[in-house]
Amino acid sequence: xxxxxxxxxxxxxxxxxxxxxxxxxxxxxxxxxxxxxxxxxxxxxxxxxxxxxxxxxxxxxxxxxxxxxxxxxxxxxxxxxxxxxxxxxxxxxxxxxxxxxxxxxxxxxxxxxxxxxxxxxxxxxxxxxxxxxxxxxxxxxxxxxxxxxxxxxxxxxxxxxxxxxxxxxxxxxxxxxxxxxxxxxxxxxxxxxxxxxxxxxxxxxxxxxxxxxxxxxxxxxxxxxxxxxxxxxxxxxxxxxxxxxxxxxxxxxxxxxxxxxxxxxxxxxxxxxxxxxxxxxxxxxxxxxxxxxxxxxxxxxxxxxxxxxxxxxxxxxxxxxxxxxxxxxxxxxxxxxxxxxxxxxxxxxxxxxxxxxxxxxxxxxxxxxxxxxxxxxxxxxxxxxxxxxxxxxxxxxxxxxxxx
Amino acid sequence: xxxxxxxxxxxxxxxxxxxxxxxxxxxxxxxxxxxxxxxxxxxxxxxxxxxxxxxxxxxxxxxxxxxxxxxxxxxxxxxxxxxxxxxxxxxxxxxxxxxxxxxxxxxxxxxxxxxxxxxxxxxxxxxxxxxxxxxxxxxxxxxxxxxxxxxxxxxxxxxxxxxxxxxxxxxxxxxxxxxxxxxxxxxxxxxxxxxxxxxxxxxxxxxxxxxxxxxxxxxxxxxxxxxxxxxxxxxxxxxxxxxxxxxxxxxxxxxxxxxxxxxxxxxxxxxxxxxxxxxxxxxxxxxxxxxxxxxxxxxxxxxxxxxxxxxxxxxxxxxxxxxxxxxxxxxxxxxxxxxxxxxxxxxxxxxxxxxxxxxxxxxxxxxxxxxxxxxxxxxxxxxxxxxxxxxxxxxxxxxxxxxx
Numbered sequence: 001x002x003x004x005x006x007x008x009x010x011x012x013x014x015x016x017x018x019x020x021x022x023x024x025x026x027x028x029x030x031x032x033x034x035x036x037x038x039x040x041x042x043x044x045x046x047x048x049x050x051x052x053x054x055x056x057x058x059x060x061x062x063x064x065x066x067x068x069x070x071x072x073x074x075x076x077x078x079x080x081x082x083x084x085x086x087x088x089x090x091x092x093x094x095x096x097x098x099x100x101x102x103x104x105x106x107x108x109x110x111x112x113x114x115x116x117x118x119x120x121x122x123x124x125x126x127x128x129x130x131x132x133x134x135x136x137x138x139x140x141x142x143x144x145x146x147x148x149x150x151x152x153x154x155x156x157x158x159x160x161x162x163x164x165x166x167x168x169x170x171x172x173x174x175x176x177x178x179x180x181x182x183x184x185x186x187x188x189x190x191x192x193x194x195x196x197x198x199x200x201x202x203x204x205x206x207x208x209x210x211x212x213x214x215x216x217x218x219x220x221x222x223x224x225x226x227x228x229x230x231x232x233x234x235x236x237x238x239x240x241x242x243x244x245x246x247x248x249x250x251x252x253x254x255x256x257x258x259x260x261x262x263x264x265x266x267x268x269x270x271x272x273x274x275x276x277x278x279x280x281x282x283x284x285x286x287x288x289x290x291x292x293x294x295x296x297x298x299x300x301x302x303x304x305x306x307x308x309x310x311x312x313x314x315x316x317x318x319x320x321x322x323x324x325x326x327x328x329x330x331x332x333x334x335x336x337x338x339x340x341x342x343x344x345x346x347x348x349x350x351x352x353x354x355x356x357x358x359x360x361x362x363x364x365x366x367x368x369x370x371x372x373x374x375x376x377x378x379x380x381x382x383x384x385x386x387x388x389x390x391x392x393x394x395x396x397x398x399x400x401x402x403x404x
Numbered sequence: 405x406x407x408x409x410x411x412x413x414x415x416x417x418x419x420x421x422x423x424x425x426x427x428x429x430x431x432x433x434x435x436x437x438x439x440x441x442x443x444x445x446x447x448x449x450x451x452x453x454x455x456x457x458x459x460x461x462x463x464x465x466x467x468x469x470x471x472x473x474x475x476x477x478x479x480x481x482x483x484x485x486x487x488x489x490x491x492x493x494x495x496x497x498x499x500x501x502x503x504x505x506x507x508x509x510x511x512x513x514x515x516x517x518x519x520x521x522x523x524x525x526x527x528x529x530x531x532x533x534x535x536x537x538x539x540x541x542x543x544x545x546x547x548x549x550x551x552x553x554x555x556x557x558x559x560x561x562x563x564x565x566x567x568x569x570x571x572x573x574x575x576x577x578x579x580x581x582x583x584x585x586x587x588x589x590x591x592x593x594x595x596x597x598x599x600x601x602x603x604x605x606x607x608x609x610x611x612x613x614x615x616x617x618x619x620x621x622x623x624x625x626x627x628x629x630x631x632x633x634x635x636x637x638x639x640x641x642x643x644x645x646x647x648x649x650x651x652x653x654x655x656x657x658x659x660x661x662x663x664x665x666x667x668x669x670x671x672x673x674x675x676x677x678x679x680x681x682x683x684x685x686x687x688x689x690x691x692x693x694x695x696x697x698x699x700x701x702x703x704x705x706x707x708x709x710x711x712x713x714x715x716x717x718x719x720x721x722x723x724x725x726x727x728x729x730x731x732x733x734x735x736x737x738x739x740x741x742x743x744x745x746x747x748x749x750x751x752x753x754x755x756x757x758x759x760x761x762x763x764x765x766x767x768x769x770x771x772x773x774x775x776x777x778x779x780x781x782x783x784x785x786x787x788x789x790x791x792x793x794x795x796x797x798x799x800x801x802x803x804x805x806x807x808x
Contacts, residue, residue, distance in 0.1 A: 252785065256657050259781045259796070260721040285781070285796055288789045317664040377663045377689070381656065385692045392663070392689055 001345050004028035005090030005098040005180070006035045006064070007083075007169065011048050011209070012234060013058035014226045016101075016187070016202045021063045023185040024099035032345045034066040035059055036089045037336070038075035039372055040245075040379035041316070043082050045308025047245040047379055049209060050237040051391065053398060056337040060403040061229035065342035067401075068093065069334040072316070072371040073323060076309050078139075081328070083168035088176060088329035092355040097181040100169055103160040105186025110170050113156040120149050137303045139164075162187060176329065201225060212244060241383045241391075247308070249382035250315055251290040257314055258284035270323045271310040274301075280314075316375050331368055334358045337401030361396050405749050408432035409494030409502040409584070410439045410468070411487075411573065415452050415613070416638060417462040418630045420505075420591070420606045425467045427589040428503035436749045438470040439463055440493045441740065442479035443776055444649075444783035445720070447486050449712025451649040451783055453613055454641040455795065457802060460741040464807035465633035469746035471805075472497065473738040476720070476775040477727060480713050482543075485732070487572035492580060492733035496759040501585040504573055507564040509590025514567075514574050517560040524553050541707045543568075566591060580733065605629060616648060645787045645795075651712070653786035654719060655694040661718055662688035674727045675714040680706075684718075719782050722775060735772055738762045741805030765800050 004024050010017060025033055037059065039052045048055060056067045074085025090098050104110070117124055127145030132138065143159045146152050156163050170182050203225040211221045212234070223231060238244060258266070258280055266277035279297050287293035290311075297307055333355050338346060350357050358364040361373070373395055380391035408428050414421060429437055441463065443456045452459060460471045478489025494502050508514070521528055531549030536542065547563045550556050560567050574586050607629040615625045616638070627635060642648065662670070662684055670681035683701050691697035694715075701711055737759050742750060754761050762768040765777070777799055784795035 253657070253660050256660070256782070256785055259785075260719070260778055265721075286793060288793055315664070317669075374664055378660070381660055381663075389690060389692055 001031045001348065002029060003032040003034050003093070003095045003345065004030035004183075005093070005095035006033060007070075007086040007090070007098070007100060007165075008035045008059070009038045009042050009048070009205075010035075010055045010059055011042060011205050012050065012055065012226060013062050013230045014203065014205060014208055016204070018062055018227055019202070020099075020101045020185060020187070024183065025063075027183050027185055028097040028099055030097070032065045032341060033063060034068065034090065034093055034095055034342075034345075035064045036068045036070045036086045038070050039072060040375055041072065041076050041312050043075060043077065043079075043309075044305045045076060045310070045312050046247060047250065047312075049212070049244045049246075050234065051245075051379065052336060052376075053394065053401065054233050054237050056401050057403070058230050058233050060337050060339050060342075060401060061233075062227055065339045066093070066345065067336040067338070069336050069372065071330055071332070071334070071368065072318075072375045073326060073368065074330065076312050076375075078306070078309075079164050079168045080171075083165065083172040084176070084328045085330050087169055087172040087178060087180065089333060089355075091176065091178040091180055092330070092333060092353055094349050094352060095180055097183050098169060098173070099183040099185060100162070100166045101187040102162045102166040102184045103187060104156055104163055104166070105184060107182060107184045109156045110166055110182070110184070113158070113167065114170060114174070116149075116152075116155050117146075124149060135300050137301055137306065139303055213246060241387055243383060245379065245382060247290045247311075250378075251293070253378075253381060254290070254293070254311055254315055255284050255287070257317075266314070268319050268321070269310070270313045270318045270320050271306070272314075276302075276310070315378050316371070318371060318374075322371065326368070330355060332356050332358050332364065332366060334361075334369070334372065335400045337403065339403045343402065359400050405435045405752065406433060407436040407438050407497070407499045407749060408434035408587075409497075409499035410437060411474075411490040411494070411502070411504060411569075412439045412463070413442045413446050413452070413609075414439075414459045414463055415446060415609050416454065416459065416630060417466050417634045418607065418609060418612055420608070422466055422631055423606070424503075424505045424589060424591070428587065429467075431587050431589055432501045432503055434501070436469045436745060437467060438472065438494065438497055438499055438746075438749075439468045440472045440474050440490045442474050443476060444779055445476065445480050445716050447479060447481065447483075447713075448709045449480060449714070449716050450651060451654065451716075453616065453648045453650075454638065455649075455783065456740060456780075457798070457805065458637050458641050460805050461807070462634050462637050464741050464743055464746075464805060465637075466631050469743045469749065470497070471740040471742070473740050473776065475734055475736070475738065475772065476722070476779045477730060477772065478734065480716050480779075482710070482713075483568050483572045484575075487569065487576040488580070488732045489734050491573055491576040491582060491584065493737060493759075495580065495582040495584055496734065496737060496757055498753050498756060499584055501587050502573060502577070503587040503589060504566070504570045505591040506566045506570040506588045507591060508560055508567055508570070509588060511586060511588045513560050514570055514586070514588070517562070517571065518574060518578070520553075520556075520559050521550075528553060539704050541705055541710065543707055617650060645791055647787060649783065649786060651694045651715075654782075655697070657782075657785060658694070658697070658715055658719055659688050659691070661721075670718075672723050672725070673714070674717045674722045674724050675710070676718075678705075680714070720775070720778050722778075726775065730772070734759060736760050736762050736768065736770060738765075738773070738776065739804045741807065743807050747806065763804050 006024060021033060040048055042048055052069060059067050068089055070086055074082055124145055127148045128141045131141035131144050146158045158164055166184055173180050173182055201224055208222050208225055215221055263277040266272050266280060283293050283296035287296055298304060335357055376395040377392050380388045410428060425437060444452055446452055456473060463471050472493055474490055478486055528549055531552045532545045535545035535548050550562045562568055570588055577584050577586055605628055612626050612629055619625055667681040670676050670684060687697050687700035691700055698711060702708060739761055780799040781796050784792045
């Protein structure tokens with residue numbers, strides 16, 4: 001059985017994802033699709049619209065065969081770390097290939113760009129350092145420095161988010177000396193952050209979320225952009241938990257945590273650096289909501305997503321001591337769900353997996369997984385009381401979802 | 405100008421307090437009444453119904469001339485520490501006497517009991533140790549041990565809460581070698597924790613709060629038990645801030661703090677001892693509200709109030725390191741409000757005060773006062789967004805209240 005790996009967030013699963021899934025399976029000539037998916041908090045430092053269990057169900061009902069959770073310590077991270085964790089998981093479950101969507105759609109462009117950059121490493125690093133010193137953020141410095149290199153216009157546009165991710169996936173494969181073969185399919189019709197609906201059937205997850213939040217009946221407006229199972233599951237989630245998750249709902253918890261902490265304590269939180277603790281504290285005292293707070297702490301030096309991730313780490317109370325010095329590779333495979341085909345694949349191949357497969361949380365004692373548990377608990381806090389505790393318990397009780 | 409000191413919480417100020425105030429002023433032949441009052445969190449480990457500023461106003465409109473805040477580090481404490489802080493403040497502002505209400509009403513009984521206990525100290529301590537070893541709480545062990553002493557029935561009933569407090573006030577006066585003269589007036593008609601209305605005009609603060617919370621229109625039901633200014637201020641507070649404060653409103657913050665913390669972190673919190681951190685964490689994961697949570701963590705070993713205080717310390721994130729090893733006496737006098745008479749007293753006497761008088765928070769840099777600031781911030785968290793931030797700012801902006 002030949003498996004292709006996808007790296008996803010499915011927030012929520014939409015027609016663009018369905019297209020990517022189908023194209024990837026064809027390109028890889030695969031029998032089985034394995035997705036490594038962020039848990040309840042995402043790479044951009046945001047809570048997912050609905051829980052990882054619902055998003056797992058969406059994935060399985062739409063053609064994915066196995067869903068493995070990308071652990072918190074890789075999921076809420078910059079592209080490089082995110083890629084390292086995801087690739088190490090796909091490698092551990094025996095994927096023959098990894099297929100990502102990209103603005104470019106041309107795999108050779110990725111390899112050429114990597115080769116090109118290796119040849120220019122010193123010059124590139126010098127540029128980056130110089131840009132950083134002018135006060136801009138790291139991603140901005142990278143993208144500006146790239147353009148300073150001679151002939152850079154011939155290579156990949158590293159200002160595009162999906163190009164950056166793909167670039168990091170391939171770098172991770174090289175670094176980890178993985179035998180996974182990289183594949184890319186072009187993204188269809190919707191820019192990653194496009195907030196407006198772009199075509200008849202394809203829209204970005206960002207624009208879909210925007211429609212959902214701008215309209216209590218947003219579901220009907222998104223009908224044409226998501227497969228039917230997504231629509232049903234979103235409605236079911238809303239019915240069961242009375243709300244979709246968004247940052248504003250967590251604002252009072254973030255504010256609480258900030259205003260009762262000392263600067264010394266805040267400095268222990270992962271990514272709180274360079275005196276940011278004081279900035280966070282004073283902004284928390286005078287902000288009425290999360291948007292206001294973010295605008296107050298935003299500077300040229302930090303990207304919005306970096307700051308959002310930092311805020312997630314404050315919510316989950318994730319310390320530098322828990323994150324620094326860890327391996328760049330995952331150490332377990334948390335199985336969130338599978339189809340019958342996925343199950344057959346697991347039964348046949350799991351003995352060869354290079355990492356432990358965790359189906360039942362209570363039987364796995366590695367400390368690292370507690371970060372995922374904490375994230376799930378904190379994620380649950382914004383839904384009504386009785387339901388909240390059900391969701392907290394679910395983290396230990398829920399067996400992997402099986403879709404037949 | 406002769407000043408009498410009172411130690412109060414006024415949660416809220418009621419007719420019993422008015423009676424105590426008048427009787428104290430007469431007994432002390434005083435011109436000026438100085439109250440040292442708990443801030444936003446109280447000795448029983450609860451948020452006050454309304455903020456300290458509103459309670460200050462109640463006090464001033466009902467005959468108190470000067471209100472000084474009992475700092476957090478004494479206010480949310482067992483009787484002994486509470487008494488030490490309060491007495492040291494009344495001593496520092498030059499009170500000639502301290503007058504407390506007691507079930508006994510007979511001052512000599514307090515001195516005789518203290519003398520009696522000093523004579524029996526070893527035996528008393530042995531009893532206490534033995535009772536503690538059976539698993540009961542410290543206050544329970546004290547009260548049981550007392551009854552084991554020969555002839556103890558001739559002395560003060562140390563099971564009564566106001567007798568215990570009075571006893572601790574006098575011990576504090578002795579210990580601090582203060583020249584303050586103790587006075588006591590009998591409490592009228594209402595037991596401290598009595599939940600039912602006991603007479604025509606006097607009811608306990610507990611029963612008044614119960615009436616307020618059991619009935620949105622509770623104000624009308626309490627009319628006869630509180631002076632008019634209390635009634636008006638309660639209504640104004642409700643109108644401005646949309647709610648009175650109670651533990652249940654803070655439950656989600658407490659739960660959040662518990663479920664994202666490690667046992668090691670919880671152990672740093674003041675009063676979290678003997679493995680309580682694990683108990684707190686597991687109860688937080690399965691409780692739907694504060695009452696449920698409290699019932700789950702309650703054991704014979706800890707009193708309900710001790711556990712509530714511990715929960716307040718978690719909310720305010722008060723560490724052992726901030727509390728242990730501090731002086732038993734206060735180090736500043738935070739002025740919350742005064743009448744014209746109070747102002748005249750302060751102008752005349754403040755040069756003799758043995759502690760700094762803090763009228764403006766921003767000009768006082770002692771670290772200790774940050775505990776009060778943090779408590780005020782956390783207290784504000786349960787009122788609606790814009791108002792919450794107003795209240796957070798108030799802590800620094802509010803000058804002492806002046807009632808003319």
